[in-house]
Amino acid sequence: MSARVLVLVGRGRYGDPWHDHAAQADEVARLLRADGHDVRVRSTFPTTFADLGEWVPALLVVTSGRAEDVSDTDDEWRAFHDARQELVARGAAVLGLHQAANTFADDPRWAATLGGRWVEGRSWHPPHGTATFRVVDDEHAVTWGRTAVTADDERYADLEVAPGSRVLVVADVAADEAEPHGTPGAHPVVWAAPGDGRVLYDALGHDPRSFASPDRRALLAAELAWLLEPAPAGDAS
Template sequence: MPRVLIFSGAGRYADPWHPFEETTAAIADVARGIGADVTINHSTPDAFASLADVDLVVVNAGGGDPHDRPAPEPVWDAAQAQLAEYLAAGGPLLGTHTAAAAFPDWPSWRELFGGAWVRGTSFHPERNYALFEATPDFVDHPIFAGIEAPAGLPALAGRPAVLCYDERYSAMVLGEDARPHLVHETGEKLEVCGWVTGDRIIYDGLGHNARSYESSSRRRLLANEMTHLLSLS
């Protein structure tokens, strides 16, 4: 049975807007649905201490209090080094929603992860039901298996898409190695809200709260992403 570790935002890596307890519970439910053994570790310095037997790390955490960002601390430097070692050894990682703003006290995170939410640059409109599309290069990728284009939208030309109630993260800052796999259209412009870095790191920008996970296509996307990453471990 594959083992999935979810790093869930709390304390240092929580914020006033995101209910990490409920979104972590939803992620865990999807992971168990694909046959995984799930461990939930909240934001404590020992969260990454035992990654030797972990097949997939999921980061569902944020950047902390926006008015008092976490500062580097030796104990957290050590924890982040443990996660970096896991990634360097080829361990797969999935980051959801606020993972793009996580670890502001870890300068290397943005480069490792492939992109970021940048304060003052990135934004999102008000939450609503929205359509998130696969990019052309990922239409036939396993992470979109079984997800079809909604009926009545010929503009998608059969491209798989997710319909859910969520935030549309926009103006994200991507690194050179990030390949967009999920976009939405806002203000007649395509905005990237998901990417793949290398072949073992996926960012899924959906999942603001539990309502996102009420969508069957959103849950299918998450399950497919985890299944794909687990197949590489």
Template sequence: MAPSNSPDPTAVIASGGGRYSDPHHAFAVTSARIAETLTDDGWTVTVFGEPESALMALEGADLLIMNAGPGEGEGEIAPDAASGLTSALARGIGVLSIHSSLHTLGDVPLWREAIGGAWVEGMSWHPDISDADVRIVDRDHPVTAPAEDFTLFDERYTDLVIDDPGIRVLALHELDGVRHPLLWVREAGASRIAVSALGHTERSYESQEHRMLLARAALWAARR
């Protein structure tokens, strides 16, 4: 996908609301911090209070940021929302999946296919939220080239199910000697995808290193 003609990159944030909300995540708060991070980096950002409206408004956007819950409750995704995601990925929109978005849009298999893995109930889990040590393992990628290992207060997603063994893991955490990816990138058709398992609460975004990685991942995914 060629970059848009907009002088500033444009992002749509699909924030958890409606049936994509859950009692464990303050999506409106964390989405605001994500928007602030990108706005400070020169982006034009539009936040939608629930994902389906966002997926119907992707035309012309450089980047989709998903920050939402699993999509529980009655009903299925609106057909226009599903087709909006399909069309955007076909044209090569960049994607940044945040934290619990690893188990959203369960009724849209294309989402899991795009991000290359998932949180799977009964398999994936996390230790109690605490100071988390993030280890950078690939500094040859533009997202993490300037990054150093860092610590922030966050959840450490563990035993995620990786569908694409070819994902490029950029950062991880270690638990009992086992490495678990926290940040990875991949290409799905025409789209660049970045997935971050970090970002449980607003406190996670107090980390300068975390915000830097998000800003660089957004630019990379949008080919900016």
């Protein structure tokens, strides 16, 4: 069944110089459109949600970041954040990709929705390269039957993960990679957020090299399918 999906692309206040937000959004939109969904790709403007009118998405995908240099004020973005939060309150599913853990820092409701966040001064990643991300929960619909995902990507580490988030995939970081940056070990990179709605965070997807991996594309397709599947009342698994 066709669904409406809004893919948010970071620009201006929520853009950054390290990520190709448009390329990330394009990968998501192509997968969704191939399945017949009604997809709109929009940049982050204060009026982004107001311009949608009666077109209400069933899924919100966020591929934006956090600019270090902003000239506008938080007040100019209050309606944007309130509208985003209203979508979630009305039952829209949410997928945050990669740098979405470090966006909308001016509205703490976003981190609460996502079930975690990037923490400046604590979160980090080893050098970009081919890595194997390990599935630690193969009973969730997204990771059912999977053991690992191999992709040319970044391994986010030391993210803040909310209690109650269901961790599905981790990135393993060796002790010699962590020094002097952070903590070695298994770091959550894909999780389902706590709460009644369907919300996923997926830290993979730094640039098109990641999406070139069949494993990574299959994981993303499974995430989108689960998020758009009608869930029984109270079921977020």
